[in-house]
Amino acid sequence: MPELPEVQTIVNDLNKKIVGCRIVGAWFDTPKIIKKLKPEEFKKHIKGLEVSGVKRRGKNVLIYLSNVSRIKSNKSRIKILLVHQKMTGHLLVGKWNARKRQVKSLIKGPLNEKVNNYIHLILYLDDGRQVALSDLRKFAKVMLGTKEEIEASPDLTRIGPEPLDRKFSFNDFAGLMSSQKRKIKQVLMDQKVIAGIGNIYSDEILWQAKVHPFKPANKLSDRELKEVFLAMKNVLGKALRMRGTSTSDFRDTEGKPGNYTRVRLAYQREGEPCGRCQTPIKRVKIGGRSAHYCPKCQKL
DNA sequence: CGATTCCCCTGATAGC
């Protein structure tokens, strides 16, 4: 499931690969993925737009598009295509043959993995390449609108600060935690509190900080808060440098998995020895999600 | 306000 490091990896790749490209058409087979606009309108509106840059906010990919046509308009010339990959979404850059609607068996070479066999949306670029959204569970969503519309949408306005933003200080973090009675694991995963952290990195951060996932956020000691804050910066930074985690089926725009998978110390390591004390990692349910932690190192 | 449950979707896995 793509979280901050995975989404940022996608964004970095897209910035290297598709900036300056013009979208000449679109294809889709799952209309429900397209929000706000009717799918046919989406097709019409996105055609002819040129990619000017790609950014990330929380777990959202923001593809900035500009209208390069000479037709003048009072409306904003800058549009944004917001993509949320949810759990199994992938943004891939390559070439497929969707006209034959045989997208489930056309991927060859380095993309020859089943994870790429569920393409539901394709943006055709003017150089022959395509940006494809594959998504096994069809939970992903894309939303096209003007820069103003998208920036004002709840997807971007109702989420908390960026954990890797240097302006996001320890005092900011401690302030947010002090007003939260919920379990620290749930608070870290709550996009409205902090943006971009999900199940993988909340487990990794709390393991690193030696804090029990069930501890109420406002009950953390000052020392624990500092540990969590530091771990948050360190874990996310390292995972980003390693191009993300692929315990599930995350893939970059080439279809390649991330490298953090092999250095993770808590997430989906149930029964395996803790990296500090060798105690088997435990797995427990919390709010419908699973938490992994060391019962010896991470005390309540 | 917070906690819980359901829903969306489909491959993997366990049980029979």
Add this chain to the structure above:
DNA sequence: TGCTATCAGGGGAATC
């Protein structure tokens, strides 16, 4: 072998 039940999980909605 093959069928069926269960589960995972981001996020939003509904309910308690």
